[in-house]
Amino acid sequence: MLCPLLCLGLGLFGLCFCGIIVVVSLGVFAVSVLASPSVFSGLFSVGFSGSRSPSAAASAALSALLPFVPAGVRVSVGCARGVDSAVRSFFGSSPSLLVFSVASGRFGSGRSAFARRSSRCVLSVAAGDRGLLVALPSAAVPPAGVRPSRLFFGGGSGSWGSVSFALGRGRRVLLWLPSGSRPPLWSSVSWSSAGALGSAGCWWLGVAVPVPAQLSLF
Numbered sequence: 001m002l003c004p005l006l007c008l009g010l011g012l013f014g015l016c017f018c019g020i021i022v023v024v025s026l027g028v029f030a031v032s033v034l035a036s037p038s039v040f041s042g043l044f045s046v047g048f049s050g051s052r053s054p055s056a057a058a059s060a061a062l063s064a065l066l067p068f069v070p071a072g073v074r075v076s077v078g079c080a081r082g083v084d085s086a087v088r089s090f091f092g093s094s095p096s097l098l099v100f101s102v103a104s105g106r107f108g109s110g111r112s113a114f115a116r117r118s119s120r121c122v123l124s125v126a127a128g129d130r131g132l133l134v135a136l137p138s139a140a141v142p143p144a145g146v147r148p149s150r151l152f153f154g155g156g157s158g159s160w161g162s163v164s165f166a167l168g169r170g171r172r173v174l175l176w177l178p179s180g181s182r183p184p185l186w187s188s189v190s191w192s193s194a195g196a197l198g199s200a201g202c203w204w205l206g207v208a209v210p211v212p213a214q215l216s217l218f
Contacts, residue, residue: 039174039194039205043132045074047125049118049162050083050136050176057200058136059086061176065134065203066090074098076124078117080158083136098124118162119152127170134174135163140181148188148208163206173206 046069051058062083069075075094077087079101091097100107100121107116125131136159143155148168154161166173167189174194175183178201183191188210194203 039132039172040068040070042129043070043073044126044130045076045124046131047076047121047133047162047166047171048083048087048135049078049121049133049159051138051159052080052082052084053138054082054086054136055178057178058083058176061201061203062086062134062136072096074124076100076121078121079103100124114158115152115154115161118154118158119165122152122162122166122169122171125166125171129172132172132174133162133166134176135159135166136176137163140177142184147184148186167206167208170208175204175206177201177204 050062054062063086066087069091074096075087075091076098077091077100078084079099088097088099098121100117102113102117107113107120122133125133137157138159139157142160142164143157146153146155146157146160146164148164150165150168152161152165154164163173163175167186175191177183181201183189183204183206188208189206190209191204191206194205196202
């Protein structure tokens with residue numbers, strides 16, 4: 001069944017065919033295919049993290065994605081420019097929007113305040129299938145030493161820190177990477193392709209999986 005979806009305010013026109021959502025961004029002439037629309041089914045909360053200076057492709061991918069966040073879902077985002085600013089602008093009139101701002105003073109002072117802000121933003125997202133962290137980092141590869149953990153560490157990248165912290169805390173992650181890039185090979189994470197924006201890049205869904213226990217011979 002073919003059903004048109006009109007996304008007002010973004011210059012987007014969508015079609016749903018055989019369970020696949022296709023969004024055509026008229027402004028950038030790009031096509032985004034969300035091959036797994038069930039990613040958004042049953043969500044209670046969604047968080048966002050990303051570059052302060054996203055590429056044109058990342059910005060287009062985010063713009064194509066935002067209209068599919070279900071109405072009424074709690075939206076958590078930080079106070080930075082770039083990806084954070086785009087999310088705040090899109091959901092600005094929603095009573096479900098939660099903005100985590102360093103300027104509020106709730107997270108202390110200094111550089112560590114930004115890490116505390118980001119970790120609180122991630123923890124506001126529900127664990128398991130009820131929540132999702134959407135991340136669009138500026139670098140396609142995480143800094144050395146960054147891996148899923150229950151402690152926040154980004155190695156200089158707040159977005160990758162949020163991704164690794166989210167996975168370490170049992171949150172699902174929807175990660176945008178440019179064309180030719182693949183998610184990090186973390187043994188405790190299962191990645192699956194969740195759609196593309198033409199040839200510019202791809203969405204990846206990351207889910208934490210239990211690490212198999214090693215059997216002892218003694």
